[in-house]
Amino acid sequence: MTQISEAKKRKITEQIKNVAKNENIDLEKIRRRVASGKIVIPFNPIHSPKSLGIGKGLRVKVNANIGTSREHCDVKEEIEKAKVSMEAGTHAVMDLSTGGDLDKIRTSLIKTVDIPFGTVPIYQTGIEAIEKHGAIVDMTEDEMFNMFEHQAKQGVDFAVVHVGVTKVSVERLQRQKRLIPMVSRGGSFHMAWILHNKQENPLYKNFDYLLEIASKYDVTLSLGDGMRSGAVYDSNDRAKFQELLIIGELVDRAREKGVQAMVEGPGHMPLNDIQSNIQVMKTVTNEAPYFVLGPLVTDVAPGYDHFVGGIGGAVAGLAGADFLCYLTPAEHLALPDKDDVREGVVAARIAAHAADLARGIDRDMDFNFSKAREDLNWEEMFDLCIDSKKAREYREKRLPLEDTSACSMCGKLCAIEMVKKYLRKR
Amino acid sequence: MTQISEAKKRKITEQIKNVAKNENIDLEKIRRRVASGKIVIPFNPIHSPKSLGIGKGLRVKVNANIGTSREHCDVKEEIEKAKVSMEAGTHAVMDLSTGGDLDKIRTSLIKTVDIPFGTVPIYQTGIEAIEKHGAIVDMTEDEMFNMFEHQAKQGVDFAVVHVGVTKVSVERLQRQKRLIPMVSRGGSFHMAWILHNKQENPLYKNFDYLLEIASKYDVTLSLGDGMRSGAVYDSNDRAKFQELLIIGELVDRAREKGVQAMVEGPGHMPLNDIQSNIQVMKTVTNEAPYFVLGPLVTDVAPGYDHFVGGIGGAVAGLAGADFLCYLTPAEHLALPDKDDVREGVVAARIAAHAADLARGIDRDMDFNFSKAREDLNWEEMFDLCIDSKKAREYREKRLPLEDTSACSMCGKLCAIEMVKKYLRKR
Numbered sequence: 001m002t003q004i005s006e007a008k009k010r011k012i013t014e015q016i017k018n019v020a021k022n023e024n025i026d027l028e029k030i031r032r033r034v035a036s037g038k039i040v041i042p043f044n045p046i047h048s049p050k051s052l053g054i055g056k057g058l059r060v061k062v063n064a065n066i067g068t069s070r071e072h073c074d075v076k077e078e079i080e081k082a083k084v085s086m087e088a089g090t091h092a093v094m095d096l097s098t099g100g101d102l103d104k105i106r107t108s109l110i111k112t113v114d115i116p117f118g119t120v121p122i123y124q125t126g127i128e129a130i131e132k133h134g135a136i137v138d139m140t141e142d143e144m145f146n147m148f149e150h151q152a153k154q155g156v157d158f159a160v161v162h163v164g165v166t167k168v169s170v171e172r173l174q175r176q177k178r179l180i181p182m183v184s185r186g187g188s189f190h191m192a193w194i195l196h197n198k199q200e201n202p203l204y205k206n207f208d209y210l211l212e213i214a215s216k217y218d219v220t221l222s223l224g225d226g227m228r229s230g231a232v233y234d235s236n237d238r239a240k241f242q243e244l245l246i247i248g249e250l251v252d253r254a255r256e257k258g259v260q261a262m263v264e265g266p267g268h269m270p271l272n273d274i275q276s277n278i279q280v281m282k283t284v285t286n287e288a289p290y291f292v293l294g295p296l297v298t299d300v301a302p303g304y305d306h307f308v309g310g311i312g313g314a315v316a317g318l319a320g321a322d323f324l325c326y327l328t329p330a331e332h333l334a335l336p337d338k339d340d341v342r343e344g345v346v347a348a349r350i351a352a353h354a355a356d357l358a359r360g361i362d363r364d365m366d367f368n369f370s371k372a373r374e375d376l377n378w379e380e381m382f383d384l385c386i387d388s389k390k391a392r393e394y395r396e397k398r399l400p401l402e403d404t405s406a407c408s409m410c411g412k413l414c415a416i417e418m419v420k421k422y423l424r425k426r
Numbered sequence: 427m428t429q430i431s432e433a434k435k436r437k438i439t440e441q442i443k444n445v446a447k448n449e450n451i452d453l454e455k456i457r458r459r460v461a462s463g464k465i466v467i468p469f470n471p472i473h474s475p476k477s478l479g480i481g482k483g484l485r486v487k488v489n490a491n492i493g494t495s496r497e498h499c500d501v502k503e504e505i506e507k508a509k510v511s512m513e514a515g516t517h518a519v520m521d522l523s524t525g526g527d528l529d530k531i532r533t534s535l536i537k538t539v540d541i542p543f544g545t546v547p548i549y550q551t552g553i554e555a556i557e558k559h560g561a562i563v564d565m566t567e568d569e570m571f572n573m574f575e576h577q578a579k580q581g582v583d584f585a586v587v588h589v590g591v592t593k594v595s596v597e598r599l600q601r602q603k604r605l606i607p608m609v610s611r612g613g614s615f616h617m618a619w620i621l622h623n624k625q626e627n628p629l630y631k632n633f634d635y636l637l638e639i640a641s642k643y644d645v646t647l648s649l650g651d652g653m654r655s656g657a658v659y660d661s662n663d664r665a666k667f668q669e670l671l672i673i674g675e676l677v678d679r680a681r682e683k684g685v686q687a688m689v690e691g692p693g694h695m696p697l698n699d700i701q702s703n704i705q706v707m708k709t710v711t712n713e714a715p716y717f718v719l720g721p722l723v724t725d726v727a728p729g730y731d732h733f734v735g736g737i738g739g740a741v742a743g744l745a746g747a748d749f750l751c752y753l754t755p756a757e758h759l760a761l762p763d764k765d766d767v768r769e770g771v772v773a774a775r776i777a778a779h780a781a782d783l784a785r786g787i788d789r790d791m792d793f794n795f796s797k798a799r800e801d802l803n804w805e806e807m808f809d810l811c812i813d814s815k816k817a818r819e820y821r822e823k824r825l826p827l828e829d830t831s832a833c834s835m836c837g838k839l840c841a842i843e844m845v846k847k848y849l850r851k852r
């Protein structure tokens with residue numbers, strides 16, 4: 001019993017009901033789109049997170065990646081980061097931990113997080129393989145599937161599987177002569193495994209078995225973007241599209257078997273490539289929900305990648321992307337701390353909202369805010385803005401001295417005050 | 427003798443030569459575009475700034491606004507802000523001071539700034555009118571023109587004139603029923619003046635006289651955006667387009683009289699309105715250089731408006747905008763300090779570069795950077811990135827402990843390292 005299998009039977013789950021209400025969209029429309037796989041609701045009953053719809057016609061959503069690394073591992077800090085990300089308004093959290101007691105970290109985080117929770121099971125598989133067998137490439141098929149089920153049992157709502165990294169797509173990658181061949185961590189585990197063992201990716205070869213497990217726990221598959229471009233130079237190339245074509249077929253199979261599936265996307269990509277990437281993705285997957293990382297519209301701004309990804313994310317959202325994976329200012333440089341997490345979530349939320357506005361969604365938010373601005377009603381503005389705390393701090397840093405309700409940039413020369421006096425004569 | 431009048435006579439000025447070299451574009455192409463007014467080179471010989479081309483086919487440029495307010499006035503701080511903005515890579519600086527000894531501040535700043543320097547002469551006119559006559563609306567015609575010439579003599583390279591705020595456009599504004607009628611400070615001075623005095627805007631009525639003065643000093647006119655939308659709700663409305671049509675005619679007249687002119691643009695505007703705004707602007711001005719403020723793609727994110735404007739700026743640049751006025755995190759809240767200025771310039775530069783990349787310009791910057799990334803050559807990356815200082819700080823905050831050239835996010839699980847070992851076998 002999964003959201004999609006119920007929806008196909010014309011049953012309205014509690015989660016479908018909640019999504020329809022939250023998004024203010026007709027219930028039957030949501031049900032049809034869940035049934036056809038154009039909307040996913042990541043919801044593993046073991047975890048039972050808040051209902052979140054991702055996909056066609058819905059608000060663009062935001063995901064925050066947290067997790068330890070082999071370099072820096074502190075469970076308390078990760079719990080704090082999870083809390084900060086939720087306070088800042090993320091819609092989902094992924095645990096990408098690779099250091100410390102991974103099961104302990106994951107179970108602690110699942111308890112903390114009341115929104116959809118995602119993982120990349122191949123990380124733990126690979127890390128345990130280093131310990132057990134000496135190398136990532138010595139992971140066994142069984143270990144891959146068992147780990148997926150192990151995490152599903154822990155309550156994971158959505159899980160990344162790099163099923164498009166196959167013999168065919170790796171071969172295409174080798175011929176592609178990329179500037180940076182691969183930047184996906186999970187993708188690189190599979191690529192190395194395929195080349196080292198001269199065998200097909202087990203998750204691809206036995207995809208039906210993966211679907212069986214996913215269906216049992218209603219884990220939403222996030223079909224991983226192993227071939228995503230790590231440099232704008234490599235954007236929208238044959239290796240990436242090869243993976244996407246393979247993934248498109250697997251989306252069909254997931255839907256047939258009653259498994260929810262979304263698709264992951266780039267990556268580094270110049271602004272002018274974004275629309276075509278999304279249009280092609282939507283065509284070859286028959287409008288699967290699209291979960292994008294960025295896109296990063298330039299390579300050269302480490303320290304500002306939350307912003308670089310926000311530019312790409314806003315444009316992607318307008319073009320049809322459904323779910324934005326945040327980036328933090330620490331991206332490409334270090335493991336983010338909780339301040340980075342906060343900055344990352346706010347930046348991605350701004351990008352998502354900019355895309356929503358452009359699609360005619362939530363325009364009342366800006367209308368109400370600007371009405372308060374016209375009235376120079378600061379308390380109301382702080383209440384309605386995306387980050388009250390920061391806005392308030394800025395205003396208080398330099399409060400106007402003159403007797404004015406304006407700000408210290410214009411003081412008594414405020415245009416809004418001039419309008420009141422001369423245009424409106426009130 | 428102005429850049430455009432020389433170019434029309436088929437003369438190649440030193441500045442045209444420099445622009446052609448900087449942009450790596452054929453000299454004759456630059457000369458033709460300066461002659462037709464599609465490129466401006468703000469260059470008042472009294473100031474003699476570095477040569478900067480703005481317009482068709484060139485890199486997107488960035489402007490930083492600095493200046494005192496009536497609320498906060500410290501000349502040394504403004505000089506520091508000017509320096510910080512130049513170090514961060516701004517291409518032009520505008521002094522919007524409204525507090526303190528405006529002439530002293532301006533002459534100090536002009537000495538500090540070796541790139542094009544802009545002002546809004548009506549600010550000083552209005553402020554002096556308060557002192558002399560008691561109110562902004564008591565400015566005289568002579569005072570307006572004299573102030574423009576006064577600042578031209580001080581060496582101002584480009585000056586904003588709100589010549590599109592006329593009886594006709596103000597009437598259209600009154601009928602428009604905007605959420606926020608007007609947010610342009612200079613625009614509101616003229617709007618109030620027109621309504622109070624029941625007379626036409628002198629700068630519009632006697633535009634030929636303005637052209638005479640501008641031509642004498644080769645001050646580039648920046649035809650001000652008095653009717654810009656201050657809320658996404660008011661974007662692309664009749665009041666704005668009315669002003670633009672008037673401005674389009676004045677651009678023609680400026681070109682005829684050998685005066686360089688660019689046009690200012692919005693403002694608050696949802697993402698989906700940007701392209702049409704720019705296409706219409708380019709049509710009705712016969713491709714005048716477009717200087718945009720943002721655009722701000724949502725109203726609700728005070729504290730992050732440098733980012734909100736960067737999203738809009740990147741999309742605008744791709745659609746044809748030529749010159750991005752930065753926003754700082756303090757926008758709408760307070761007068762920016764030097765850290766805000768720095769953040770603002772970097773954000774606008776990222777947006778400008780994202781637009782350039784998408785138009786096929788400066789792709790080698792990203793290519794070279796990503797080559798260094800593939801080599802995990804950190805020093806080279808720091809040298810080639812947009813803000814070395816910040817990137818270095820992030821990496822050093824959490825340096826990897828393991829023996830690896832990767833970063834502390836992935837450590838030994840770095841995909842690039844996996845590629846080296848398995849895909850490239852080197």
